[in-house]
Amino acid sequence: MNFKCPVCKKEWKNSLQVARHMFGTGDKPHKTWVDEQGKTQGFTFIDLMIEQATTPGNKSYVMLAELIEKAQDKL
Amino acid sequence: MNKYTVINPHSEFKVINTHVHNIDGTAKVTGRATYTFDVKLPNMLYGKILRSPHAHAKILKIDYSRAMELPGVMGVVTGKEDTLGIKQGIWRRYQDLCDEQVLPVDKVRYIGEPVAAVAAITEEIAEKALDYIDVDYEVLPGVYEPLDAIKKDAPEIHEGFERNINVTRHIEWGDVDAAFEEAEYVREDWFKCGGQAHMCMETRAAVSSYTPDGKLTIYHSNQSPYYMQGLMAGVLGMREGDIRVISTYVGGGFGGKFELDGAIFCSAVLSRKLFKPVKIVYTREEDFIATKRRTPMFYYVRTGVKKDGTFCAREAKVFTNGGAYTGMGATALYLTGFFHSFPYRWKGYRYDGYRVYTNTLPSTSMRGFGAPQAMFCSEQQIEWIAADLGLDPIDMRRKNSHHEGYEVPGQATIASCGIDQCYDEIRKWINDKGKLPANRAIGISACGFMSGGIFNWFDTPYSFSSAVVSINQDGTVELFVGAQEIGQGSNTTLAIICAETLGVKIEDIKVHSGDTDYCPPDLGAWGSRQTLMAGNAVKMAAEAAKKQLLEFAYAQSGFNIVYDLDIKDRWVHAIARPERGYDYGELVKKAIRGKDGQKIVGRGYYTPHRKGMISPAYSYMLQGVEVEVDEETGKIKLVDSMTAHDCGQPINHLGLIGQLEGAFSMAAGYGYLEYMPYEDGKLMNPNLVDYKMIRATEMPPANIAEIDTYEPEGPYGAKEAGEGLTNPTAAAIGNALFHRFGIQMKECPITPEMILNALKEKKETEKERKGKK
Amino acid sequence: MEKQLLRLTVNGQEYELYINPKTLLVEAIRDHIGLIGTKRGCDTVSCGACTVMIDGASVKSCSVLAMQAEGAQITTIEGLEKNGKLAPIQKAFLDHGSYQCGFCAPGMIMSAQALLNENPAPTEWEIREGIEGNICRCTGYNSIVRAIDATAKGKYAEVKS
Ligand code: FES
């Protein structure tokens, strides 16, 4: 199954790639979507992005990928 | 002294690539050339700018009443009282990136930022008046390094920019993770690349004259009069057409003179208030602390290759020190990421760039536009990988290089590429040297560069380049271009293209540029765009004019229509019968008569379409530098250099050599001399005693082997020449040190201390290793 | 400060100036006499853009007071050409493309001329040392060195007929 970007609906084979796309694009709509998700859990788009860029591993990507997977049904 | 060779030249031209003197030359060698620095208008006042001593502070109150009492002081302007407070930026299509009030209304963000400006009858009085302007600041905590500025508790420099992230950029192609899986060897490194001052010999300078009829004329030292006109209209709330920008002779640009600076903005605001011409010239210190600079960058590079040296994947993360404002920094952030992949084929490539605001001098474009930083990291790491794997560094590079017809996935199609021959030339140069003295080593570095950007962030409704050719009755030609001459020789290059196309002599062409009232709009001199873009526009305009002439020639010749007529060297003739022709001047006279007395006028333009994401064409080069190092002092001396270079068809022979040598000197300076140390946001060496750069005694021979290729998108096959060569040298110097001592230089400029530290460290690890044994 | 009367001889022409005794020579030349071929590029006597010749030797005109040049023969870039004929060194600069933006050229050419006055047959290294005080941000100097070398070798000398 393919995964869709919850904002612009572009598709990729796995959710990690969608997460990467969302960080990479980083425009207002993509940012806002992540910020909305993070509200309850206390993180923002920029927090995740900086975490990803400054620490080894893929923690932020994986976190975002999970959110994206959860959001797939609603798309 | 210097060798210049052309490898397989293939074309026969009358003017192109011949020994043509710079058409502005006589004015320049006799002292007749007048720069903005020299402009003096009747009734002119002199302006000075009061600058912030704080890196980050709120402006609470500005009281200039004491200054106004000084005899000779005519007026003072502040952001709050005299400007519209418009946040501007050269990326004007994107509101978010328009973040700079040249005279800020309520907050300063770096030391040296303008706070107020004063005009007086002499420069001395204006200078003195600055001491009598009282400013109340509320000093705020500052942050100076990008990796500090992204921390959660860092001071906020621009409202709403979380963690001071200004712009981010992502470039990706291929399945990067899969490509890394394929790799048999992976290496990762962190690098730190410094800033660099443009250090134009003519400091920022402007003379603005606002008149009661609501018109503004500005003499200004810049790289794009059209941008200045557009930006000034925006900040002053005026119509573009009511503003005239004149930039006849410009004392250097190098990427630092196509944004609004304090000189142009403050002089215009003062002039508008006082209705007199106002001149502002920056001192050298102001030029250092309050213009912009090459972008300092932190680079993380991870590269995966196969054991046989085949490149698989690369991933880069970059944090740049954006300083206080965006400027052209957003473009530099993209280009550094793109050229970091050059000139190689990567199955998977991923780049993430983060531009971070800090309370330091804003950073922006500078010759090379992000690529010198990219290459410093890339080309050294590649050298180390070759050594780690025991492979020949030239062979490994060659195997992975771009070639004609290669498509950088989703980004660019390479129509011409001479890098392969570059490897041969450099190999030959190295072999010819034989064994080097013990204190010397050679380092090499490859790279490529663009020939003009295709993006329209300025949101211009005009074509990117335009030209008008107008032929007088005696056959002399007026060539009007919006392209800007800043010393790179564009007027001469465009005159050559015009002369070649029309079939006349170089001395028949008069070039008009640097005046928005008379010249067609053009994006100006940056991103190595003018030879290709303005060159195409000029070629098209000249062809249009020539066609009108040849129509008359045909009508009168009585030749069968299958014959081709042409003009070469002012000689009108059938190509099959060149001896039976007549003078071009005669033809022009007749053609004008036949047109009911109208002048022969041709128009041309260039707008890129479907040329990928970056540029219509790319230059390629490989450089070798022979470096001597004093082990006691860590001092570097460049002994010799050779660059094999592919710029397509060379157009302006003398100009090309000059550009290549000049770019090399600037690149060498970036590699080991030009250092911009900051302490708490304050630049520690804002003068030419302490800011070291290449002088005549430090400059080695800059030999060139020009690989003659043909670029289909360029005029007569030409592409970029003057900028790309800023890119390889820092890495080549680093690679020489690696080969000499086995040390890895991860920071540039490479200062003597860094070398000594690296040598010490190396000795210590060696000792440790021995101890363990 | 009291202004003073000063007589300066520039390019063979005598000028009477009534100026502040602290006026620098470069200011007298540019701002008072109006010969703006001579440039300025720094505030620390480091760039050479202001170089002129005093009695045939190169001097950075931002480093001396106008008063100190009284009675001497000052030559600026405007004084090199004679009756519309360029001096050999100027021709050489043209022919070798030894300038780009041209802002350093007036000072550079004066340094070059002074060097040749003093040492008509300089080695390459002597040429480089001779112009070490002049910064050129554009050319990388080698074309300048070639031009000076060719001039010294007589390539641009006036052929007397
Ligand atoms: S102006 Fe720089 S040395 Fe005189």
Ligand code: FES
């Ligand atoms: S030609 Fe520009 S500084 Fe020398």
Ligand SMILES: [Zn+2]
């Ligand atoms: Zn999306």
